[in-house]
Amino acid sequence: xxxxxxxxxxxxxxxxxxxxxxxxxxxxxxxxxxxxxxxxxxxxxxxxxxxxxxxxxxxxxxxxxxxxxxxxxxxxxxxxxxxxxxxxxxxxxxxxxxxxxxxxxxxxxxxxxxxxxxxxxxxxxxxxxxxxxxxxxxxxxxxxxxxxxxxxxxxxxxxxxxxxxxxxx
Numbered sequence: 001x002x003x004x005x006x007x008x009x010x011x012x013x014x015x016x017x018x019x020x021x022x023x024x025x026x027x028x029x030x031x032x033x034x035x036x037x038x039x040x041x042x043x044x045x046x047x048x049x050x051x052x053x054x055x056x057x058x059x060x061x062x063x064x065x066x067x068x069x070x071x072x073x074x075x076x077x078x079x080x081x082x083x084x085x086x087x088x089x090x091x092x093x094x095x096x097x098x099x100x101x102x103x104x105x106x107x108x109x110x111x112x113x114x115x116x117x118x119x120x121x122x123x124x125x126x127x128x129x130x131x132x133x134x135x136x137x138x139x140x141x142x143x144x145x146x147x148x149x150x151x152x153x154x155x156x157x158x159x160x161x162x163x164x165x166x167x168x169x
Contacts, residue, residue: 032068034063034081035167041083046069091115108136
């Protein structure tokens with residue numbers, strides 16, 4: 001009995017090693033880190049086909065990180081940030097993976113001009129220096145580097161390997 005169990009286990013192990021393996025997809029190795037330099041906590045929801053659970057980024061340097069995700073319905077991902085738990089007046093970091101490219105933008109469409117994000121400013125900087133950055137200076141309620149209207153053209157692209165830092169304040 002023991003011998004037959006050992007033989008069967010050996011056969012199964014040999015068969016498993018002979019099966020084709022899916023190569024690790026290294027094209028999605030990038031990520032975004034959000035740094036909260038505000039004096040108030042920030043609430044974050046990563047949204048694809050459905051809104052993810054709320055995360056809190058503590059004030060005074062707290063961080064939130066997300067590896068690039070794909071949306072099951074083929075659309076993009078929106079990381080919504082707010083100073084309230086009710087998703088009022090949100091700044092959005094939006095991205096879509098397309099092969100080895102990441103298309104991304106910042107959106108202020110659903111953000112009040114009196115928002116802490118406007119008062120303190122924000123900047124998204126990729127680790128790849130050949131890629132564009134987006135910076136909105138403190139007080140700039142009509143920042144040209146963040147979507148203000150749905151028909152704005154502010155989508156940027158970079159390699160999916162790039163690491164992004166989105167600094168708030």
